[in-house]
Amino acid sequence: MELVSPADFAKDAVQAVQDYTLLAVRSVGNLFRPPRYVADIVYQADLIGVGSLPIVVLTGLSIGAELALNSANTLQRFGSLSLIGQLVSVGMVRELGPIITGLMVAGRNASGMASELGSMLVTEQIDAMRALGTDPMKKLVTPRVAATVFMLFFLTIISDLLGLFGGALISTLLYHMDWHQYWSTAWQILVFQDVFMGLLKPVLFGFVIATIGCYYGLTARGGTQGVGRATTQAVVASSVLILVVDLLVTKLLMTIFAYQ
Amino acid sequence: MAAPPSVTTERLSGTQPSASSLVVFEDVALAFEGTPVLKGISFHLAKGETKAIFGVAGSGKSTILKLTLGLLKPDAGRIYVLGEEISQRKEEDLFELRRRIGMVFQESALFDSLTVRENVAFRLLEEGNVTEEEVDQPVREALSFVELENTVDMFPSELSGGMRRRVAIARAMITHPELMLYDSPTGGLDPVTATTIIELIIKQRDVFKTSSLLVTHRLQDAFIMATHYFDRRRNRMQPLPPGTRSEVPMGFLILRDGKIIFDGGLGELVHTQDEYIREYIS
Ligand SMILES: Nc1ncnc2c1ncn2[C@@H]1O[C@H](COP(=O)(O)OP(=O)(O)OP(=O)(O)O)[C@@H](O)[C@H]1O
Ligand SMILES: [Mg+2]
Numbered sequence: 001m002e003l004v005s006p007a008d009f010a011k012d013a014v015q016a017v018q019d020y021t022l023l024a025v026r027s028v029g030n031l032f033r034p035p036r037y038v039a040d041i042v043y044q045a046d047l048i049g050v051g052s053l054p055i056v057v058l059t060g061l062s063i064g065a066e067l068a069l070n071s072a073n074t075l076q077r078f079g080s081l082s083l084i085g086q087l088v089s090v091g092m093v094r095e096l097g098p099i100i101t102g103l104m105v106a107g108r109n110a111s112g113m114a115s116e117l118g119s120m121l122v123t124e125q126i127d128a129m130r131a132l133g134t135d136p137m138k139k140l141v142t143p144r145v146a147a148t149v150f151m152l153f154f155l156t157i158i159s160d161l162l163g164l165f166g167g168a169l170i171s172t173l174l175y176h177m178d179w180h181q182y183w184s185t186a187w188q189i190l191v192f193q194d195v196f197m198g199l200l201k202p203v204l205f206g207f208v209i210a211t212i213g214c215y216y217g218l219t220a221r222g223g224t225q226g227v228g229r230a231t232t233q234a235v236v237a238s239s240v241l242i243l244v245v246d247l248l249v250t251k252l253l254m255t256i257f258a259y260q
Numbered sequence: 261m262a263a264p265p266s267v268t269t270e271r272l273s274g275t276q277p278s279a280s281s282l283v284v285f286e287d288v289a290l291a292f293e294g295t296p297v298l299k300g301i302s303f304h305l306a307k308g309e310t311k312a313i314f315g316v317a318g319s320g321k322s323t324i325l326k327l328t329l330g331l332l333k334p335d336a337g338r339i340y341v342l343g344e345e346i347s348q349r350k351e352e353d354l355f356e357l358r359r360r361i362g363m364v365f366q367e368s369a370l371f372d373s374l375t376v377r378e379n380v381a382f383r384l385l386e387e388g389n390v391t392e393e394e395v396d397q398p399v400r401e402a403l404s405f406v407e408l409e410n411t412v413d414m415f416p417s418e419l420s421g422g423m424r425r426r427v428a429i430a431r432a433m434i435t436h437p438e439l440m441l442y443d444s445p446t447g448g449l450d451p452v453t454a455t456t457i458i459e460l461i462i463k464q465r466d467v468f469k470t471s472s473l474l475v476t477h478r479l480q481d482a483f484i485m486a487t488h489y490f491d492r493r494r495n496r497m498q499p500l501p502p503g504t505r506s507e508v509p510m511g512f513l514i515l516r517d518g519k520i521i522f523d524g525g526l527g528e529l530v531h532t533q534d535e536y537i538r539e540y541i542s
Contacts, residue, residue, distance in 0.1 A: 035388060120371075128369035131329050132431070133359035134386045135352065 023141065024211045030142040040143035048109050049151035056155045057162055059100050064163025067091050068170040081175060085185035088167035093190060093198040097160035099246055102205035105152055106238040110213035113144055114234035117217025118227035145210040152206035193257040201249060205242050212238040280307040282439050282471050283328055288337035290323060297323055299518035305473060310465060312482035313475045315515030321475040322366055325441045328473065329363055330354040342438065362432030366443040368424040370416040377412040380430045402430040406460060422453040433464055440464065440472040446481055458484050459497045466490035479541055486510040486526045514540065
């Protein structure tokens, strides 16, 4: 491996952050400037949303069930098994639903975007698009960002509901809780703050996934191998960034809403 | 139009840039990661002219075409295209201008997930407000121009290299741009197909009066272009009768070590005394 001086490394890192920020800002700005690629947004939404549905259903259901299983064990020791609906509900809506869905879609779509745009870049298709008078930022990046934000929002709601459903199955089938009691406690515990936090996160995560995926694709270097590397990096970077953003948002909103 | 074009004796290449110049390079320099590729290039392309650019592999021919489109920015110097200064323009402000220019990339650069039809129609669909039916007619025309009507629903990966080149030409010329940039359109093709491609370029030049920059490895391509005209009635190119010159002037540029070492017409090229050029054209 080539050795890089710390100064050069720092300069490259600053440059990368600057480029990424520019891409992120422009991807949003383009939404307000024509031409708007509605058909491309719909196409991407279908690809991201419908394509990710099976995996989101599966993970939501099993995470909810596991959450119920784990907490039931603890709650039983304190004789307060009836709290299980509340625990699953708050855990799923505030934290697990958004993060699991975000990570799943990151693995599936950040990599997809990076490899697609990366291949287009190394085969000069991006240059060809620019040469034909079309802005790749508008045609390729903005639709992906818009579609990911939009779809992740709904995928997260689906995941939350399925998590609750998974929890309900475990509580009623294994721990013989009353089905209605489970659902009513699960609903009642949720306050506006929980729901707000749970729905703000997918919006931010979707933005992170799409901008990181596109950024790594559009900066891929060195042929097919470079595209492969960009794909892996996009998944790693978007996953890490999702975790960091999650922590920050949770802390920030808890402070704002003055949680217990 | 079928008759051979008249004799033109004025010397059109190597003259001073004027208001009618479509492309002007003024002392343009560019380095990639510290390695200079172009070290002060100046030339101009007059309206209606075709300029062939020669040079060994890696001499910066493709780079010149990309600079002309604003796909790359020069480190120094000025570039005027279609009367506008583009060297320091922001990317967003270049798209309008690029719509008036056609470029055929060295490796064709077709969109591989779009069909031939969608590739060729790309410009029209992007310019918006057109229905699928409205693009059908021009797409068919463009594809019949390059004689590939029956490939509409195929994907680029299902075409041969020469067919891809022709689709790329159809895609670039569908809106009949004023200026065409061809990057090694005959590179890697057999002599027969290469001549077909050159015939297409001559057709584009003579039928639509397009000015162009033509990068090529084969000197022969440029010679054919200088000595043939397109006969519309017979739908093929014909040699110009001896003693006449094409009504479309043909210029030659030779690049070496980041500089232009020759800029002139066919006559000057064949009578040059320069050792390197003599070796190059022999
Ligand atoms: N994006 C780039 N990054 C770094 N170096 C580059 C880049 N593009 C071109 N170069 C370098 O610039 C030089 C000129 O490249 P260019 O593609 O213009 O050559 P060319 O004359 O078109 O060659 P060929 O006849 O092989 O197509 C080469 O040395 C190449 O390595
Ligand atoms: Mg080249």
